[in-house]
Amino acid sequence: MSLRTCLLATSTLALAAPAIADVNIYTTRQPELIQPVMDAFTAETGIAVNLAFVSEGIVERLKAEGARSPADLVMTVDIANLKQIVDADVVQAVESDVLTNAIPPALRDTDNQWFGLTTRARVVYASLDRVADGEITTYEDLASDKWEGRICTRSGLHNYNLALASAVIAHHGEEDAKDWVAGIKNNLARKPEGNDRAQVKAIWAGECDIALGNTYYMGKMLADEEQTEWAESVRLVFPTFEDGGSHVNVSGVAMTQAAPNKEEALQLMEFLVSPEAQSIYAELNFEYPVLADAPLSELVESWGPVTADETDLTEIAGHRAAALRIMEEVDYDG
Structure with missing residues (x-):
């Protein structure tokens, strides 16, 4: 086989190899508040994360987009907002031992449709x-x-x-x-x-x-x-x-019904409850990690212990x- 033929074959194989999919997130939190933890995920996995800030109407947007929605995950704050997206039937249940082992039962949906990240x-x-x-x-x-x-x-x-x-x-x-x-x-x-x-x-x-x-x-x-x-x-x-x-109340994450990049989105969800991510996320927002062993920021720790209801x-x-x-x-x- 000539060198030219080898190069063509190599090029064809490279083009045929599946690219690593991105994860697309609709978030009601300002992107700069969560970008550092997304950067840490990308550095570890090579998977890029695209954040779209949606201050209002996130449910209406997901309903309008339906199965064509590019969003894999929704990140929002307050239990009322999390319940709203569940009631609107725009998210799906996620089965993950990593998530259920990391997050206390009171801080996640009983049907695994939303998961708390910080409190x-x-x-x-x-x-x-x-x-x-x-x-x-x-x-x-x-x-x-x-x-x-x-x-x-x-x-x-x-x-x-x-x-x-x-x-x-x-x-x-x-x-x-x-x-x-x-x-x-x-x-x-x-x-x-x-x-x-x-x-x-x-x-x-x-x-x-x-x-x-x-x-x-x-x-x-x-x-x-x-x-x-x-x-x-x-x-x-x-x-x-x-x-x-x-x-206490939560910030949380849920996987959309459409989720075009479901496997990568699950990777990110599980990363978000890792000690590294929990520490970064809580430090950025002066919140409490849901992961019991994750360290508090120095300032949050100075406020003293919390006996959560x-x-x-x-x-x-x-x-x-x-x-x-x-x-x-x-x-x-x-």
């Missing part, structure tokens, strides 16, 4: 100057009249507060949950407005003494020169339910409609 606690930001250590103990206590005129929150209709109210329903039932929501409303120092960071700013400004917020915002504020002073005016307090632990998040999500109805009935935002 955040819904806690209290308390003024260092005006709230004593040990003054805050439980979520139930926040409805006590001792907090009258001292609480700030964002809208009661926001997913984060609806999830917390849903957890109250899971623990105490709808009637008691309605009394709790009404009690919080009676204790508000001002009409609900702004995001979680805005509540901390209000504490710093002396408008209120305590506020509900997610843990990771402390890290984000400390990393923002303009907001550092706000963060340094408060401390994190981890209330618990009287019969449970601190309310063990109520299944799927159960909590099932109470969301009732929580929304309660918020509207008590006119929480009014």
Whole structure:
């Protein structure tokens, strides 16, 4: 065989070899927040990851695309969003011993359609100057009249507060949950407005003494020169339910029904619960890993231990409609 024939044969074989497929992700998280962990996956496997930021309408987009969708995975935050994509029938069950062994049962779907990747606690930001250590103990206590005129929150209709109210329903039932929501409303120092960071700013400004917020915002504020002073005016307090632990929510991942690159997508899902990925992901977002042995970031560790409530998040999500109805009935935002 001539050299020319050998070269042609080699070229033909190279062209015929299947290329490694990319993994395509629709994400409601800003891509820069998760790009480093995707880069680590690509470095280990050679599989590229394409991130498409979809801030709203992710379910509608997947429905419209149907079987033609290029998306293999969806990454989003909050149990309500994860439940929405499951209820819309745009994702599929994934059977993986790696995922089920790494993720506690309360932080993944009972039918394996979504999997938690990191957690955040819904806690209290308390003024260092005006709230004593040990003054805050439980979520139930926040409805006590001792907090009258001292609480700030964002809208009661926001997913984060609806999830917390849903957890109250899971623990105490709808009637008691309605009394709790009404009690919080009676204790508000001002009409609900702004995001979680805005509540901390209000504490710093002396408008209120305590506020509900997610843990990771402390890290984000400390990393923002303009907001550092706000963060340094408060401390994190981890209330618990009287019969449970601190309310946590998740960021999570699910495989789409279409998933054109299913094998590679599963590789990425399993990588995301590896010690390396869990450490990177949690460090980037000031969140808690779902993998028990993964290290916390130095800042998150400084906040102290969290006793996470063990109520299944799927159960909590099932109470969301009732929580929304309660918020509207008590006119929480009014």
